[in-house]
Amino acid sequence: MFTLTEQALTGEQARAAGSTASRTYIEAAPGSGKTTVAAERFGMLRFAPDRDDRAVVAVSFTRSATAELRQRIRLRWGPSALVWPHRVVTLDTILCDMLSHLLRRRLLRWPGGQQELVVHDTWKVRLKHNWKRQQPYLTLNGDEVSVSIAWPRRPENRVDLESFREAIKDGECTHDDVRTILAAALNQSAIARVVAQRLRETVRAVIVDEVFDANSLDLLLVKIACDQGIGTTIIGDPWQALYRFRGARPEQVPALVDEHEFSYNPLTKSFRFRTHAANVLSTELRSGHPVVLPKAESAHADVVLSGKWNDLWDCGENVLPLSFGSTPESPPESAAVLLLDQVTQTTVGHHAVFLQDALTNLGITDPEALRRMAQPFTRILEILRSDTSEAADTAWKQLSAVIKQESPREFPRKHPVQVARLKKIRQVLRSKERRFIPGLTIHQAKGREWGTVAVGITDREQTMLATGLDVRNEEHRKLYVALTRGRDRTIAI
Secondary structure (H helix, E strand, C coil), rough: CCCCCCCCCEEEHHHHHHCCCEEEEEEEECCHHHHHHHHHHHHHHCCCCCCCEEEEEEEEECCHHHHHHHHHHHHCCCCHCCCCCCEEEEEHHHHHHHHHHHHCCCEEEEECCCCCCCEECCCCCCEEEEEEECCCEEEEECEEEEEEEEECCCCCECCHHHHHHHHHHHEEEEEHHHHHHHHHCCCCCHHHHHHHHHHHHEEEEEEECHHHHHHHHHHHHHHHHCCCCCCCEEEEEECCCCCCCCCHHHHCCCHHHCCCCCCEEEEECCCCCCCHHHHHHHHHHHCCCCCCCCCHHHHHHEEEEEEEEECCCCCCCCCCEEECCCCCCHHHHHHHHHHHHHHHHHHHHCCCCCCHHHHHHHHCCCCCHHHHHHHHHHHHHHHHHHHCCCCCHHHHHHHHHHHCCCCCCCCCCCHHHHHHHHHEEEEECCCCEEECCEEHHHHHHHCEEEEEEEECHHHHHHHHHCCCCCCCCCCHHHHHHHCCEEEEEEECC
């Protein structure tokens, strides 16, 4: 087993990783070595002298985050650190295991009597979808899981009802379905007691990464762990809590910390910032002091950030946004993302954001499909680069025809919005700029860093900076994240 060395960690990192408190809260500022500390703490708990046979489990919210932490743990402590039952998994995995336990105990009844489930990320590839209002979903009535139907006001590309019923009956569902049923089940005291007992008997210590991304169900499980005497470590930064729109409840975390008397261990020293100016900017922002951001041309930046994708398309002819908007939902949106990807790869060396989402939405699973479409896409881009006024309309017809050869999805009739996306690509192709800079939203930039970062600042955001940021305000937090991505310099454009 490895031992902690002074060379490996700073003093505050060592104190956080080696905390002897049963409940530990590690507040990690940008670039402060959060993953390093999490890996160190995992090993120290895993190999604690007074350990028993129960698991040490680290959880995060994305597969990429868990993969990185898993790799760090192996490098630091060796492969024995992750011998079963000790593991690093997504919180969704924990929830799936818990639901399966309740089904096996027959405390919940699944349609068709299934006790083991096949859980998908989404139905988009698995089941037929149609453009409609009807929305099937799962509900819990007593101990019985059943299919219900909602009728939202606006039609969308939704899963087919009968396909949904059959898949559910066969023991298939999505992670969202699991969360829906577990959230309802935990309102029943008998089931809550079984869940608590299951955690107490199988888990000795848990580390929850990015706790400020947790929703109410996630935080309820953390509370249960605390109540059951399970060693609980939560890690995160209140200043980087950006996901309320996805259901996160960062405002509930301080109450959790107070109620369960978590030991507070801040990580303040950042290894990200390489200049005095970058360090000062980060400190002033976090302290709530007024800040004036220097203005400069985006040509000097490595990336351009803004709060919205639409704003990025107006940040200058040398800025190439890596998406048109948020996750594509319709086949036309997804088709445009695939075409944009060919442009972003050749122009700035990056894939389009949401490329995989677009493929999933189109039902394209063949890994060779993009290669087959590359040459037709090149011809479509040549059309967009041409002088003809009908270029975007012609390109759209050809794009939809190419996609239909690979996708089972139905395409609606042409709409001006669909053509407008191709006009944005045309704007890039016909630009006289020699060097393009990738554009990302602040949400996509979280957790990343560059040398020089340009941020599209609105007048309203200038006012926020002039009066100082407040961690309780989500718009302020978003601005804080944007302004702490630059290792050397951050500029306003």
